[in-house]
Amino acid sequence: MTPAPAPGTATNAAAAPTASGELRKPVILAVDDDPQVLRAVRRDLRGAYADRYRILGASSAGEALKVLDTLDERGHDPALFLVDQRMPDMTGVDFLLEAVSRFPDARRVLLTAYAETDAAITAINKVRLDYYLMKPWDPPAERLFPVLDDLLSDWLAAYRPAYQGIHVAGHVVSARTHAVRDFLTRNGQPFRFLNVATDPEGQRLLAQHATASTELPLVAFPDGTVLPAPGNAELATQLGLATTASRPHYDTVIIGAGPAGLAAGVYAASEGLSTLLLDADSPGGQAGTSSLIENYLGFPSGLSGGDLTRRAVSQAGRFGAELLHPVEAVGLRPAGPARIITLADGSDISAETVLLSTGVSYNRLDIPGADRFEGEGLYYGAATTESSSCISHHVFIVGGANSAGQAAIHFAKYAARVTVLVRAGSLEAGMSQYLVDEIHRTTNIEVRVSTRVLALDGDQHLERITLMNDRTGTETEEAARFVFTFIGARPRTGWLDGVVECDGHAFVLTGPDLLHAGKPPASWPLERDPLLLETSVPGVFAAGDVRAQSIKRVASGVGEGAMAVALMHRYRAASGGGRPEQGR
Numbered sequence: 001m002t003p004a005p006a007p008g009t010a011t012n013a014a015a016a017p018t019a020s021g022e023l024r025k026p027v028i029l030a031v032d033d034d035p036q037v038l039r040a041v042r043r044d045l046r047g048a049y050a051d052r053y054r055i056l057g058a059s060s061a062g063e064a065l066k067v068l069d070t071l072d073e074r075g076h077d078p079a080l081f082l083v084d085q086r087m088p089d090m091t092g093v094d095f096l097l098e099a100v101s102r103f104p105d106a107r108r109v110l111l112t113a114y115a116e117t118d119a120a121i122t123a124i125n126k127v128r129l130d131y132y133l134m135k136p137w138d139p140p141a142e143r144l145f146p147v148l149d150d151l152l153s154d155w156l157a158a159y160r161p162a163y164q165g166i167h168v169a170g171h172v173v174s175a176r177t178h179a180v181r182d183f184l185t186r187n188g189q190p191f192r193f194l195n196v197a198t199d200p201e202g203q204r205l206l207a208q209h210a211t212a213s214t215e216l217p218l219v220a221f222p223d224g225t226v227l228p229a230p231g232n233a234e235l236a237t238q239l240g241l242a243t244t245a246s247r248p249h250y251d252t253v254i255i256g257a258g259p260a261g262l263a264a265g266v267y268a269a270s271e272g273l274s275t276l277l278l279d280a281d282s283p284g285g286q287a288g289t290s291s292l293i294e295n296y297l298g299f300p301s302g303l304s305g306g307d308l309t310r311r312a313v314s315q316a317g318r319f320g321a322e323l324l325h326p327v328e329a330v331g332l333r334p335a336g337p338a339r340i341i342t343l344a345d346g347s348d349i350s351a352e353t354v355l356l357s358t359g360v361s362y363n364r365l366d367i368p369g370a371d372r373f374e375g376e377g378l379y380y381g382a383a384t385t386e387s388s389s390c391i392s393h394h395v396f397i398v399g400g401a402n403s404a405g406q407a408a409i410h411f412a413k414y415a416a417r418v419t420v421l422v423r424a425g426s427l428e429a430g431m432s433q434y435l436v437d438e439i440h441r442t443t444n445i446e447v448r449v450s451t452r453v454l455a456l457d458g459d460q461h462l463e464r465i466t467l468m469n470d471r472t473g474t475e476t477e478e479a480a481r482f483v484f485t486f487i488g489a490r491p492r493t494g495w496l497d498g499v500v501e502c503d504g505h506a507f508v509l510t511g512p513d514l515l516h517a518g519k520p521p522a523s524w525p526l527e528r529d530p531l532l533l534e535t536s537v538p539g540v541f542a543a544g545d546v547r548a549q550s551i552k553r554v555a556s557g558v559g560e561g562a563m564a565v566a567l568m569h570r571y572r573a574a575s576g577g578g579r580p581e582q583g584r
Contacts, residue, residue, distance in 0.1 A: 026052075026077045026079040026159070027053065027055075027077065028045055028053045028054070028056070028079055028080045029058065029064065029067060029082070030042055030045060030055070030058075030082045030083075031059075031061060031063075031081070031083045031084060031087070031095065032057075032111065033059055033060055033087045033088060035059065037135065038057050038059055041057075041082060041111075044144060045082075048140070048145050049148075049152075053152075060087060060089055060090075061090035061091075064099075068099060068102055077161060078103045079107065079152055079156075081095075081096060081099055081108050082111065082148075083095055083099075084112075085112045086112075092111070096108050096110070096129070105158065105159075107154070107155050108128070108129050108131075109129075109130060109131045109133060110132040110133070111132070111133055112132060112133070112134055112135065131147050131151065133147065165191060165192065166184065166190065166192070166219065166221055167193075167201075167202075167218075168180055168184070168193050168194065169193075169196050169199075169202040170194075170196060170202075170216040170218070171216060172197070172389050173462075173481075174216065174375070175376050176215070176229050178376075178385065178386065179375065180217050180229075180230065180235065181193060182385045183232050183235055183281075184235070186288055186289070186306070187282050196216065205218055206218060209226050209228075216228070216229060217229060219235070221238060232281070232326045236325070241325065241326075242323065242325075243324055243325070243326070245276055245322065245349055247274070248349065248350060249274075249338070249349070250273075250274045250275060250350075250352075251273035251351065251352050251353065251572075252264075252268050252273050252275055252351055252354065252565075253275075253276045253277075253278065253341055253349060254278070254357060255356055255357065256279060256285065256355075256358035256544070256546070257278070257279035257283040257285070257323060257325065257357075258286065258557065259285065259287050259544065259557040260357040260543040260544025260545075260558065260561035261277055261279070261285075261355065261357035261544070261561060262284075262313065262558075264543065264561035264564050265316035266315050266316045267561070267565040268321065268568070269316055269319035269321035273565075274320075275319075275322065276321070276323075276349065277321060277323045277324070278324050278325070278327050278341070279324075279327070280325070280326055280327065280328035280492075281325065281326055282326065283309050283313050283323065284305055284309035285359040285545075286359060286362075286381060286403065286489075286545070287308065287557070288305040288306060288308070288309040289305055289381050289384060290304065290305035290382060291304055291305070291384050291407065291409070291410030292304055292409070293305060294435075295432065295434065295555075296554055296555060297555060308554070327344070328344040329344075329495065330344050330495050331495065331499075332496060332499050333499070334540075337352065338350040338351065339352070339537070341354065352539065352572060353539045353540070353541065353568045353571060354539065354540045354541070355542070355543060355561070356496070356500070356508055356540065356547075357543050357546060358491070358492040359544055359545045360489035360491050360492060360545045360546065360552075361380070361490055361492060362485060362486060362487065363487050363489060364380070365378070367454060367455050368456070370456060372456070373462040376460075376462060377461050377463075377483060378462060379482070379484045379485070380485055381484070381486070382406070382407045382484065388414065390411055390414045392415070393416060393481045393482055394415065394417045394478075394479065394481070395481075395484065396419050396465060396482070396483045396484070397419070397421065397486070398421045398483060398484070398485040399420075399485060399487050399488075400422035400423065400429060400431055401431060401486060402431055402435055405432070405435035405439060406435065407484055407486065408420050408442075408445055409438055409439065409442060409445070411482075412442050412445050416444065417444050418444060418446070420439065420445065420446070420447045421448055421451045422447065422448065422449045422451065423450065423452050424450070425449050425471075426449055427439065427449070448469070449471075450469055451467055451468065451469050451470070452467070453465060453466070453483075454467065454475065456480075461481070462480060462483065463479065463480070464480055465477070465479075465480035489552070490505075490506065491505070491506050491507045491508070491545070493506045493508060493546060500536050501514060501523075501535070501536040507546065507548035508542040508547050509535065509536065510533045510535055511529075511532040511533060512532075513549060514530050514535075514536055515530075521536055523536060524536060525538065531571065533564050534571070539571055541564045541567060541568065543557065543560035544560055544561065545557065547560065
């Protein structure tokens with residue numbers, strides 16, 4: 001996985017680069033001994049480029065050389081030098097000679113007070129000057145920025161920053177390595193994967209930290225910490241993810257940070273409710289693993305599940321919602337007006353209202369070899385972290401709903417061939433037409449209907465798949481390295497057994513679905529009927545895929561999450577603890 005760009009901040013003249021813990025931008029360095037000119041050039045540069053570059057300034061060549069020392073020492077990359085020719089301690093040409101000996105790829109612009117042809121020719125010959133400008137350069141939008149835009153564009157096209165982020169060294173096909181890569185990806189943490197079988201850097205890392213008990217993958221962090229085969233909790237601690245609530249009681253606790261939970265978090269926090277979101281894994285739920293959601297309102301070109309999750313998490317946080325993950329809820333009980341949530345570490349958090357939005361998990365394949373190869377060739381869900389591993393391979397997609405279609409189109413960009421295995425007689429039976437059409441247009445995707453998986457086999461990792469065509473009764477065995485399954489879903493409600501009423505498939509019943517012959521269940525303690533998304537426990541609501549009879553779509557989950565907050569307001573107002581529900 002390629003590292004994200006490294007941003008930083010503009011600083012004072014001759015200021016040192018940001019501390020190593022901060023992400024960094026490339027540098028534009030302006031050098032001029034005239035304070036008024038230096039202020040003007042820094043002002044103009046900041047106005048145009050501060051969002052992408054750190055703007056540094058120096059009032060003399062000597063001061064600028066000290067800045068170069070610091071840049072060199074800390075591994076910062078200058079993109080462009082904008083240097084005055086006439087300075088008392090050193091000419092601009094002489095300074096550029098020194099600068100390009102250290103940073104030969106940086107672009108060079110010379111500032112002159114008037115047309116100095118000799119200086120310009122000297123600079124072109126001696127330091128390969130890219131451009132020279134006469135002062136003043138007003139208006140900058142016409143005389144300065146177009147020149148710099150071209151130079152910076154050329155520099156960026158060839159820029160290859162030294163990677164200083166997280167490294168994951170392990171085997172390409174490994175359940176533990178997959179779990180680490182998947183956690184980092186879903187939490188928006190850039191990393192570089194090193195295959196210890198072929199990558200010299202990965203082999204060096206393993207040799208440096210090899211012990212009798214070393215387990216793969218090794219995860220190396222920029223601060224020097226190296227963790228062997230870390231679990232999610234250990235990674236979360238190292239990454240500084242919040243796993244402890246800031247208070248013992250909240251107006252609402254939302255359990256599950258998929259689309260429904262995140263939408264509820266945004267609306268609840270924006271309306272002044274103290275709001276806590278908990279997720280046992282990573283925000284986004286199943287939708288967070290989608291490579292491209294093309295039918296979500298307002299995004300005509302589509303957006304990835306990761307992008308949707310990132311935006312929603314940021315939005316909820318901006319309104320003051322807290323998000324804890326990976327933090328698992330294992331118990332729920334009413335206690336007077338409060339609802340008590342017990343966490344996996346044994347601690348309790350109380351809330352006036354609770355939203356259950358824990359979503360669903362893909363059903364497991366109940367065939368020989370499924371348990372053995374999980375994470376080592378068999379993956380449940382899109383597992384887009386494995387995209388690069390699938391290059392030039394044959395990928396099998398099991399399932400016929402939208403999630404399977406999105407995965408097939410995504411992996412077709414990497415794999416030599418993608419085969420979609422559908423138990424139904426056609427793709428149209430369970431998939432949106434836009435996905436069906438796109439699959440048929442993609443030349444390296446093959447669809448096999450009336451086909452199911454009988455077995456998986458291999459040695460150290462998955463190597464073969466056995467298929468059955470139910471229409472012809474033909475059984476075949478084929479080579480297979482990667483199988484991704486999307487075969488229905490089961491709700492994550494095992495921890496709620498005996499707490500809230502569920503249907504025969506363990507989906508949570510809410511509102512009218514709780515009524516029997518027009519009456520609520522015998523355990524219902526109130527005179528009124530349950531509200532639309534309210535469970536059999538007053539003040540506990542359910543939204544999204546975990547709810548019985550819900551529509552399994554991202555947009556409907558978002559809508560239910562927002563609706564649940566309106567119903568929470570109604571519950572709180574009736575209980576004397578809140579204000580009437582809010583508008584948009």
